[in-house]
Amino acid sequence: MxxxxxxxxxxxxxxxxxxxxxxxxxxxxxxxxxxxxxxxxxxxxxxxxxxxxxxxxxxxxxxxxxxxxxxLRTVLSVDIPQGRDLNIVRVHRWWGQVNIPKVGRVRFRWTKDLPVGKRAGVENRITGARLTKDALGWHIGFRVQGLEVEPAPHPGPDVGIDVGITVPLALSDGTTYEHGEWLTKKEKAKLLHLEQRAARRKRHRRPGERTSRRLHRTYDRIAGLRAKAKRRALDWQHKTTTAIARTYGTVVVEALTITNMVTSAKGSIEEPGKNVAQKSGLNRSIAQEAWGRTVTMLTYKTARHGGTLHKVPAPGTSRRCSACGFTTPGNRESQAVFVCRNPDCGWSGNADHNAARNVLHLYRTGHALVPAAGRAVVRRAKRVKPAAAR
Structure with missing residues (x-):
């Protein structure tokens, strides 16, 4: 359509x-x-x-x-814009039934409370639904209209966040949020086996010949494993961002231009790039962490809990000493260790936590970025709170 x-x-x-x-x-x-x-x-x-x-x-x-x-690049979805004909009924603790036009009664997994029965009203009701299909099957999501009370200002402390690959989220107070592999060893071996099988079947296909059903089934199984990994990553991001939004009142992150960070290093025929394979692996790692999605989740979750999210300029945060402010590329002794090269300072510590403290310091000194007319503008505070009040 x-x-x-x-x-x-x-x-x-x-x-x-x-x-x-x-x-x-x-x-x-x-x-x-x-x-x-x-x-x-x-x-x-x-x-x-x-x-x-x-x-x-x-x-x-x-x-x-x-x-x-x-x-192949679009999620199949069918929208049900009116909720009065859904007739949702909870038949079990984990299962419910919904009436879908031209389909009939369909059972679905009950994963979240819905305003049905006595809980439904004018201010709290289901206004529609959407059917989507991915590699793991069919899903239904309900649009719920409800009345939410405006949250009170969050009394929690301020925190700066540094995003990375080895340590996905490092906070200025020393807290870290890490995760393991999204697929188990058995699942990764299975994925590799399926990818090799797909490559063999694709190699034997003649030019212009239609894809066989066996190859389509192999592609579907590969997509199912990748969708499972993505679902686990989303679950980790939701739980992590919810915990941060509930704990801290002001969250400060770097204003990263991720599209520029994941550009290819291949170059051209006249000027070929260097370390192309290493840069490709780095780009894949950055894309898998989905930093932009994490910031999006923090934006609406902090607002839901009465907090705020601010962005500060990114350049120099990983090379600047959070103790004395001395900035030089030599401060990063390794990926995880930061050693200040200032002879009068000599502070050393975790590089990720150092960058997170620099992020928070930029916000407290009035370097928050404010979007205005489609661009970022630096807003400087007129007065900085004394150290004791922070």
Whole structure:
């Protein structure tokens, strides 16, 4: 439906790209094309609404222009915009049933409390749902409209956070949050075996020949293991960010431009890059840690608990001594050890905690970045609290 709507949009002149004409085109397409009739009318309207919202986001500079959605790079989803027909019933401690249009009664795993039965009301009710399919199967997510009380200011202390690869999150008070491998040894061996099998089957495929069902099944099993690893990573991020938001009132992070950090070192034919394989491995490690997603979670979770999140400039935080402020590349004796080269100081300690303390110091000295007109501006505080009040 999205791709057909996008094709219609590109073919029509600008003066005819209106919501009314697009709605009429969808209605005509549902009469002419059989497989579109299977889609509920409400879900088709949700696609139209999402498509126009995507163009609004593009015109206002918040996102790129909408494009065609490919089967392999897009999550399959069906929206149920109205919640009054769902008829959710809890049949067991861990299971519930929901009525899906044109599908019927479907059992789902009950993982979170929902406002159903006596708990439902005008201010606390289910307004819709969305069906999604990934490598692990089908999932349903419910949209819940509720009344939340504005939280009181968080009384917790300030904390600076330094993100890394060896130590994912290092806090200025000495706390660290680490995780192991997302897949077990057995699962990693299985993933390697499946990848080798897929490479062999792909090598025997002739040019232009369709992918065999065996190769598709192998790809599905590979995607299932990777989806399992991603789900475990998300679970760790949610639990970690929730613990930080509940403990600290002000969270300070670095304003990292991650897209520039993961650029390829391959170079060009005239000027080939150096250490390409090492840089590729570093880029994969940075992408797996998903620092941007961690900051996004901290942003809304700190606000939910009455706290605030601030960003400070990133340059120099790992090379600056948190005790005397002396900055030089030689301070980083190794990846984990920081030794100040200032002869009058000589402080030594963990490099990650040193960077986190520098991050917090930048915020306390008024170097917080404030977004204004699409760019970051340094705001300097007029008065700094004395050390005893911190």
């Amino acid at each position: 999205w791709n057909l709507l996008h094709a219609w949009w590109r073919m029509m002149p600008k003066e005819k790209r209106t919501l009314a004409l697009a709605d009429a085109a969808i209605g005509q397409a549902r009469e002419d094309i059989d497989f579109l009739t299977v889609l509920p009318a409400q879900a088709a309207q949700a696609v139209l609404k999402a498509y126009f919202q995507a163009w609004k986001n593009c015109w206002e500079g918040r996102a790129d222009a909408p494009t065609f959605k490919g089967r």
